[in-house]
Amino acid sequence: MSKIYILHENDEWTDHLTERLEELDLPYELWHLDQGTLDLTSEPPEGIFYNRISASSHTRNHRYAPEFTEAVLAWLERHDRTIVNGSRALRLEVSKVNQYMALNQAGIRTPKTITAVGKENILDAARQLEMGSFITKHNRAGKGQGVQLFHSTEALREYLDSDSFEEPVDGITLIQQYIEAPEPYIVRHEFVGGTFVYGVKVDTSEGFELCPADACSIEDLYCPTDVEPQTPKAKFEVLENYRPSIVDDYERFLRENNIAVAGIEAIQDKEGRFYTYDVNTNTNYNSDAEAKAGTYGMLELAKYLGGLLQKSLV
Structure with missing residues (x-):
């Protein structure tokens, strides 16, 4: 039976998606690619393959997950399977140098x-x-x-x-x-199917840990600003009625690089100029911020994958 295959190396970052897939009664299978074997003479199963391998896999002792995933993606691409975030997305995920060159090629400003x-x-x-x-x-x-x-x-x-x-x-x-913003925050722009879903304001006053996943937690050694927060506030806030013109540039960039799902982080300087500094093709979402806004990234992603699966069956 054709199904959705999730290529990943972190169960904690996958649970929220599988819950949504089950909610929509969509068939799926998890491929944990920390290690394993791959018969290059075999043919992959039919289905939709979604790559969620992260650049931070080595911090979970999954040092070679990106390399193994690259081999699996080459195998899938050789057999023309439908892949969400294929080898090009993986290449950008694991290299900021590649990200910046691709962003610059698309005319998008990055920090020097x-x-x-x-x-x-x-x-x-x-x-x-x-x-x-x-x-x-x-x-x-x-x-x-x-x-x-x-x-x-x-x-x-x-x-x-x-x-x-x-x-x-x-x-x-x-x-x-170092881009000095007038206020200590950045904006993470979330995309599913290459289309803008929402922007989330991320408070940076307590450091550089900007991963929105509920499971993320590391100790920050340095802070990006000398400004201390005056009152307790949410670190992640989904913005209302937010769609700056740079979103159109981001959507074009994603199309040009065959990336369907991403979180793109940017900061504005005192003159209001955007500087884009990270393209996360293994994007996560913050449940508290989404619940407050009433919009859910993993639900949109599950619907998108389900739509691709339905098309493949026609």
Whole structure:
């Protein structure tokens, strides 16, 4: 029987989707791709294949999940199966360098960024950036891993020489222009089927952990702003009547890169200019924010997958 196959490596991030699939009485099967075997001479089953592999898989001791998934996707693509977020999406998921090049190709502004391989070159890259404040981050990351804010190269030097320094899993560190927003928040733009669903305002006053999934939780070492929150407030807030013109650029970018499901994060500077800095093709949603707004990303995703499955049966 044809069904929806979910390619993933994290049960906690998949439960909300399977609940919606069951609610809609849609047949599905989970493929946990942390490890396994793949017979390249066999043929895949019929169905819809949705790739949810995350760049942060190595933080859950699933170091080679992206590589194994790339092999599985190549196999599926060879047999012309219907794939949601195929190999191109995976390539962008695990590399911010690839993200930025694709965004720039689409005419979308990203922060000025210099890459460095080798600890001794990170300091040189910061000097090349020639900016007072800057951010370091990992090329393959997720959940804010490796993101630090520095106001001087001397502070960076101290970090590099400390036990707190985090080595990137792929060896590539990004040194990036710090965009100072008038208020401490970013906006994450959610898309299903390549179409805009909603924008969620994310409070950054307590650090760089911006993953909206209920299961996400890491300790932040540095904060992106010196402004302290004055009153308790929700970290995630779905925005009403929100659709800036950049959403049209994002939808075109997703079409050009064959990405159906994504969360795209951007920040605005004091002049109101958007800087896009992350494309998350394994997007998650915050249940509290959605309940308050009455809109549900996983439900929309389940409906989308169900629609693809129905079309495949005709």
